Amino acid sequence: MPQISIAPTRTNLIRLKKDLRFAKEGYEILDRKREALTGELVRVAKEADSLQKEVWALLETAYNAMEKARLVMGSDHVEWASLAVDKTVDVHLRLRGVMGVALPQIEARGEPPRLPYSPGDTSAALDEASDAFREVLLRIPQLSMLTAAVWRLANELRKTQRRVNALQHIFIPQYQHQIEFIVSSLCWNERAERLMAPEDTDYLLQVEDASTLPSARERQAAAVLMQEGVLSPFPDNTLRGGEMLSRPQAIRLLARIAEKAGAPGFVHAQLQSLAPGELRIRRDAEAESFRVDPGVHLFRSLDGSRSAASELNLTAGDKLHFVAEDGRITFLEADQSRLGPSADRSSRYFRWEVRLTPAEVEKAIARYGSVGRVRDIAAVRQGVSGRVVELTVTGSMGQLTLTGLRIRWALGLRENLFVIERERTNKGEVARFVFTGKGWGHGVGLCQVGAFGMAQAGSSYEQILKHYYTGISLDLAY
Numbered sequence: 001m002p003q004i005s006i007a008p009t010r011t012n013l014i015r016l017k018k019d020l021r022f023a024k025e026g027y028e029i030l031d032r033k034r035e036a037l038t039g040e041l042v043r044v045a046k047e048a049d050s051l052q053k054e055v056w057a058l059l060e061t062a063y064n065a066m067e068k069a070r071l072v073m074g075s076d077h078v079e080w081a082s083l084a085v086d087k088t089v090d091v092h093l094r095l096r097g098v099m100g101v102a103l104p105q106i107e108a109r110g111e112p113p114r115l116p117y118s119p120g121d122t123s124a125a126l127d128e129a130s131d132a133f134r135e136v137l138l139r140i141p142q143l144s145m146l147t148a149a150v151w152r153l154a155n156e157l158r159k160t161q162r163r164v165n166a167l168q169h170i171f172i173p174q175y176q177h178q179i180e181f182i183v184s185s186l187c188w189n190e191r192a193e194r195l196m197a198p199e200d201t202d203y204l205l206q207v208e209d210a211s212t213l214p215s216a217r218e219r220q221a222a223a224v225l226m227q228e229g230v231l232s233p234f235p236d237n238t239l240r241g242g243e244m245l246s247r248p249q250a251i252r253l254l255a256r257i258a259e260k261a262g263a264p265g266f267v268h269a270q271l272q273s274l275a276p277g278e279l280r281i282r283r284d285a286e287a288e289s290f291r292v293d294p295g296v297h298l299f300r301s302l303d304g305s306r307s308a309a310s311e312l313n314l315t316a317g318d319k320l321h322f323v324a325e326d327g328r329i330t331f332l333e334a335d336q337s338r339l340g341p342s343a344d345r346s347s348r349y350f351r352w353e354v355r356l357t358p359a360e361v362e363k364a365i366a367r368y369g370s371v372g373r374v375r376d377i378a379a380v381r382q383g384v385s386g387r388v389v390e391l392t393v394t395g396s397m398g399q400l401t402l403t404g405l406r407i408r409w410a411l412g413l414r415e416n417l418f419v420i421e422r423e424r425t426n427k428g429e430v431a432r433f434v435f436t437g438k439g440w441g442h443g444v445g446l447c448q449v450g451a452f453g454m455a456q457a458g459s460s461y462e463q464i465l466k467h468y469y470t471g472i473s474l475d476l477a478y
Contacts (some may be wrong), residue, residue, distance in 0.1 A: 017221075020172065027167040033099050034160045040098055041153040048146035055139050062132030068125035078126060091141050101156045106145040196223065209238045271318045271334075279329065281320060291328045299333040306333070316459065352414055354435040361393065361433060365410045368402060371395025377420055377433055387416040414440040 069078050092107045201223040205213070213219045222239065225231035233239060269281035269288075280289045298309045312334050314320075323331040356364065358374035365371075372395040380401075381390035391407050393400045402410055418437030425431045454464050462474055 023167055023172050027164065027172065030160055030164045030167065034157065034164055036099050037101070037153055037157045037160060041150065041157060044146055044149045044153060048143065048150055051139060051143050051146060055136055055143055058132050058136045058139070062129050062136060065125045065129035065132060069123050069129055072123040072125060098153070099156070101152055103149045103152060104145050106141040196220075196227065200227070207233050207237050207239050209240065212239075265323060266321050267324060269320050269322075271314055271316055271320055273316060274314060279314075279320070290322070290324055292332070293325075293328040293330045296329055297331045299331075301333055301335045303336075317454070352437050352440075354411070354413055354437075356411065356433050356435070358430055358433070361411070362395070364412060365393055365400060365402070368406060368410055369400045370397065371400050372397030374430075376422075376430065379420060385417070388418065389416070411435065413437060 066078070094105045094107075095102045096105050097103070201219055204223045204226045205219060210219075213222055222231065231239065267281075267283065269283040271279065272282045272287060273280045277292050278289055279292060280287060282288075298312050300307055300309045300312060312332070314334055319335040321333045321335070322329045361374045361377065362371070371393055374393060374395045376394045378392050378394070379388045379390075380392050381388075383389045388407055389403060391402045393402070405416075407413065407416055413435055415437045417439055418435045421434040421436065422430050423432040423434060454467065455461075459467075465474065466472060
């Protein structure tokens with residue numbers, strides 16, 4: 001047995017078990033094919049041998065009669081008589097498949113005429129030769145078909161036999177040896193023999209397809225995998241040992257193995273600043289710097305939904321989880337929000353929603369005027385920041401215009417930065433106005449929540465002030 005160079009890991013063990021099962025199934029299929037090819041070859045060879053003997057006998061009779069005719073009539077006369085033949089046999093070819101082998105099917109149509117010459121000036125020997133050659137001509141297509149079939153079947157049988165021998169004497173023993181090596185290296189033999197009670201195997205393998213694990217070693221191996229949490233039954237209570245793993249199933253299986261092995265040494269920190277090829281992070285109130293490995297594996301967690309990424313756009317304050325080897329980050333995952341990178345995204349008022357029925361709107365705006373039954377609300381004009389500075393309320397008795405802070409005060413909104421959506425009834429009438437807004441304030445000056453978020457991310461007071469008040473300088477007043 002060749003020296004084993006495979007790593008003794010659970011992943012390789014699962015893969016080898018699948019490969020071994022696949023190899024055994026392939027061996028069984030090829031063995032059945034070999035038997036079928038052998039039976040077909042013996043039958044066709046016997047038929048071809050019998051027909052060939054018959055053709056040789058007819059040819060011997062034909063040539064003997066031809067020699068007699070030449071002696072009696074002369075060669076020129078015999079050749080002249082042969083020119084009377086003006087018809088031949090039509091041959092039609094098609095193919096049929098036998099265990100993946102294309103075999104020719106030859107059909108002879110039409111027959112040469114009997115005695116195509118005048119019998120008055122020819123001998124009986126020529127008639128005998130003509131009849132014999134005619135029978136040979138009718139049998140030649142069948143003989144060629146059988147001969148070609150014998151050669152093709154024999155060639156396919158040789159290739160099948162080589163594959164069967166390779167599986168039986170090389171691949172299957174090699175897979176078995178590698179599996180035994182990995183199981184032994186992982187100490188699973190010892191686990192099965194010392195830590196599993198005799199009744200554990202039957203208890204764990206209460207699955208519908210337990211009969212597909214015929215050997216005691218396979219049953220024991222499956223029981224150990226189930227006990228270790230690597231293998232679990234499908235919802236229909238089967239292990240489906242004979243099926244190939246799909247990609248999602250393989251990923252789930254690998255995830256279980258990884259969880260069983262334990263998480264790597266993750267560092268949990270908050271991003272403070274970025275530099276080319278370097279991250280400066282804050283962990284436990286301490287600032288540290290790490291170089292980023294060129295082959296770093298990047299992942300993005302968007303509100304808990306994880307995915308691999310080719311690049312990451314990081315913002316100060318992002319929560320990071322990474323693995324560092326020799327001071328270089330080799331695995332990096334960033335927690336990011338669907339709300340964007342804004343420093344005030346942690347506030348519960350960062351995004352808000354107010355829902356009002358037409359009757360509630362009519363009551364809310366009553367101190368500024370009456371429009372009757374409210375039919376619609378529209379933002380007429382926005383400022384440079386996108387905030388609504390003029391809004392109209394249309395009703396059955398007219399229209400009311402609200403401007404500036406009156407919009408917030410009348411409708412009970414936190415901010416003038418909002419959009420309006422409408423929920424309608426089956427008749428198309430507005431059932432409810434939905435105001436979706438962002439922030440709480442007047443849009444001027446410093447945001448307390450944003451400043452707090454920047455401070456948490458490690459920004460200094462000077463950076464915070466210059467962020468909100470652009471173009472300023474800070475000087476000591478005393």
